[in-house]
Amino acid sequence: MSDTADDERAQIRERKKRELQRRLENGGDPSEDGAETPAEPIAIEGQGHLQDVVDSHDVVLVDCYADWCGPCKMLEPTIESLAAETDAAVAKVDVDAHQRLAQQLGARSIPTLVLYVDGEPVERLLGAQDRATLESLIERHG
Template sequence: MAIVNVSDSTFKNEVEGQGTVLVDFWAPWCGPCKMIAPILDELAGEVDATIAKVNVDENPESASRFGVMSIPTLILFKDGQPVDKVVGVNSKEALKSLITKHQ
């Protein structure tokens, strides 16, 4: 599946619907965020879940709403509800496992 960019105004429609969505809260100046980006690109083609990216500098409301204190923070949503969360860079295998355990 493709990676979608989500804003504060589109978060509800893009993330809080049906299905599984892994949301990456990131910023362009964040080194670890740059490290995880290619991992998420690969993961998008291998899992039955949407991967969404939220730039925290441009969309502080969404980050604040879900208690994002450091980035990258990845929150997994299942049918609109947050079900899991990881902070920092994780391996593709760890993220894939995170998604599959909630499907």
């Protein structure tokens, strides 16, 4: 691993520590630190955007999808409700528009769901999942 990547990780860890400290000092109110969880899925526009989303939220569920994918369409209402009703941020990556990013996320088939906790990928699920499975996953890591 390059020194640049190590430095970048150290900066991210330091920023996370400051955010957590600020949150503790403010009584744990997420609205105090500016990183409120969006109530709708976030359309990812590239690697940098995904990194910003992952860095800004404690728990992020990333949905790798394609518009032509039947199981992805079946999963869409669940993804939207998870964004609205859980503390996790939900991000959507169009694998056709962002092939390299999808590859980096390990999306060899779609839908692929990747759960990030504290900036690190902790779970990867392949195929359409039911709401209870995804809620349980978020609660277990949230």
